[in-house]
Amino acid sequence: MDDEFINITTENVFNEHLCCIIRSKKFHPGIDAKRQWLSKRLNEGHVFRKLNERGTVFIEYAPLEKAWVPIVGDNYFYIYCCLLYTSDAADE
Secondary structure (H helix, E strand, C coil), X not given: CHHHEEECCCCCCCCCCCCCCCCCCCCCHHHHHHHHHHHHHHHHCCEEEEECCCCEEEEEEEXXXXXXXXXXXXXXXXXXXXXXXXXXXXHC
């Protein structure tokens, strides 16, 4: 089942589709900004994991100690985004 998921890494962040809310097929500065931001956060333990299928299914999280939020805690994760959207679901 692990081969069904793709982890975004510093090696593939500029090549993989990020399946974000910006759905444009043309160049969009928001996508480039997200890639730049992610490339720095991945070394801090940030995780962007997506399902290798058509549709938008991903989770994005980081250790709370490194999250960009004013919450204090140890040994927790902060979920930035968790999205499940498929074309099949939109048809119902």
